[in-house]
Amino acid sequence: MTAAAEVREHCLQAxxxxxxxxxxxxxxxxxxxxSPKAPPRGPRGHAxxxxxxxxxxxxxxxxxxxxxERRDDVPVPGLAVLRPDxxxxxAKATDGLxxxxxxxxxxxxxxGMSERLREACIAYLAAxxxxxxxxxxxxxxxxxxxxxxIEHLEIEGVLEELADAPDGDRTLARxxxxxxxxxxxxxxxxxxxxxxxDGPGPTAHASELLADVYRREDP
Numbered sequence: 001m002t003a004a005a006e007v008r009e010h011c012l013q014a015x016x017x018x019x020x021x022x023x024x025x026x027x028x029x030x031x032x033x034x035s036p037k038a039p040p041r042g043p044r045g046h047a048x049x050x051x052x053x054x055x056x057x058x059x060x061x062x063x064x065x066x067x068x069e070r071r072d073d074v075p076v077p078g079l080a081v082l083r084p085d086x087x088x089x090x091a092k093a094t095d096g097l098x099x100x101x102x103x104x105x106x107x108x109x110x111x112g113m114s115e116r117l118r119e120a121c122i123a124y125l126a127a128x129x130x131x132x133x134x135x136x137x138x139x140x141x142x143x144x145x146x147x148x149x150i151e152h153l154e155i156e157g158v159l160e161e162l163a164d165a166p167d168g169d170r171t172l173a174r175x176x177x178x179x180x181x182x183x184x185x186x187x188x189x190x191x192x193x194x195x196x197x198d199g200p201g202p203t204a205h206a207s208e209l210l211a212d213v214y215r216r217e218d219p
Contacts, residue, residue: 010033011108014108015109017030018109018116019119022203023207024077026112027048038097040102042214044084046084047081048209054080100169108159110207113207114186114207121200125189125190148185151182158175
């Protein structure tokens, strides 16, 4: 199998894992596949990773572990942000990382998370009734969900063709914004439930944070 084929396989696995298992397991597997020896960092030296992986990377770095950096929790159990403390050589921080492969994998992973959110939204609305009718049957709700499904299919199609795109980074940046818009649309359908501690809002926010941390093209 060629390197490009292996990357594609990891990307598709990231999407599937995100959709079925959630953010932390999918991000763990993608990181171990594409950046097994060092935290994959964005252009400003930050990383968003499962805490388990941060501990493993710290053990690998031994004496340099944690020097000049700090961890901040995000509102998703098991996930943290690694932040540089002071000046950081971003180029050095990303040495050895195939940035395009990583960014492509993240887009596939976020697509899987957005599809997971869509499925959770459908299940939640189907169980809610107004005057004896499921919220899922309301015309506005059905129309909005159909629009999100079309967005997801479009994102999938562009990602499938991305290897042939001459401006891959710009395309990925556009797709990340498109995924974020789809997530926000779904959260609005969920109302207050989308933003409660046990709702899907915190995970959607963490997914958006991933896009922001690793963005290499200005909006």
